[in-house]
Amino acid sequence: MSRSRSRRRAHIAMVGIPAVSHVLPGLAVIRELVARGHRVSYANDPAVAGLIAPTGAEFVECVSVLPVADNNWPEDPVAVMDLFLDNAVRALPQLRAAYRDDPADLYLYDIGGYAARALAETQDRPLLQLSPTFVAWDGYDQEVAAPLRRLPGADAHRARFARWLADCGASTTDPDAFPGRPSRALALITRAMQPHADRVDTDTVTFVGPCFEAAADTAGHVTADGVWEGTAGGGAGWTRPADAENVLLISLGSAFTRRPEFYRQCLAAYGDLPGWHVVLQIGRYTDPRELGAVPANVEIHSWVPQRAILEQADAFVTHAGMGGCGEGLLAGVPMIAVPQAAEQFLNADRLVELGVARRVDTAEATAETLRTALNDLVTDGEVARRSALLSARARAEGGTPRAADLIEDLLD
Structure with a gap:
């Protein structure tokens, strides 16, 4: 653990969304x-x-x-943007x-936590976004955002967003x-996972790499009604079979994860591949009985301590979510990327470009x-x-101690 560099003890508030x-x-x-x-509130x-x-x-x-809870996201990108705006409207009061x-001395917020930015700006408090995925780059507006603004319903969304910003008193009204x-x-x-990393404004964004604790993992699962059960940090690990x-x-x-x-x-x-032990996580949407006979070298779970296993693994089949990509790169494990949705396709292609994966x-x-x-x-x-080179680079970015140091710098 890094020693605190700030003599000031502050109230830091984190505002997030309930996506694991x-x-x-x-x-x-x-x-x-x-x-x-x-003092941290969340x-x-x-x-x-x-x-x-x-x-x-x-x-x-x-x-x-x-x-x-039910992962029932609309396919229309504008409808998704409307949902996040609806969430902000509900969250701000x-x-x-x-x-x-009891205002915070500093507000941290997830990329989907729009209401936190509105709150901090109206309270004139410092604000820092914690992004779990890639960030915008110079040219992002023209290459990514502009096509979205031409979709049906986008103008109405932007008009409603602008009215909400004006009504709530945020200083950023665009x-x-x-x-x-x-x-x-x-x-x-x-930084290796960031598209066009050379075009990111480093005066605004700092890449700290995946942030984990040195000897901890997350163990638990999401119940049928969408509630997380388990522990975070210090959860159960995993033991590699001796054979x-x-x-x-x-x-x-x-x-x-509904992919039987x-x-x-x-x-x-x-299954029964000589020399290989397989750990298969199937999530909460698939009944193990749908999979038929399970070979002796395979263990099946609804949820696993992924980091603990990756630290002992030799390969990783992943959906290429940004969290999984970061964990795989940090562990130096080659990956088979099977993207399922959203930015996972971009992430999968990036892993291939980095030379550590097959899509x-x-x-x-x-x-x-x-x-x-x-x-x-x-065999390559x-x-x-x-994989070893990118693992070393990811670890050198500083992770959790550096992130905490940079947050404390904003309190000085």
């Missing part, structure tokens, strides 16, 4: 700030209260309208009630800049394709060299 993939990346930072003696939906509690932060209830008489252009941000990802020559972890994360046919193809590809789309994920991809990865000496 957005909560997990910053938990070690929150725990570190508490350990340094700061506003989020009750669904993730059990995940936040072990950090020592004070939980502040802020009910969300985002459809994370709750945050004002919680922090009106509905395009407000969600995507923070005044200051820490990217909790390795396992090689270990393969297969995980599609926490959301897009894909899991069956994995069992056909890697296999779900429709092409047959037993033969998956087995060939694994063999190609683990250049993949091993690149």
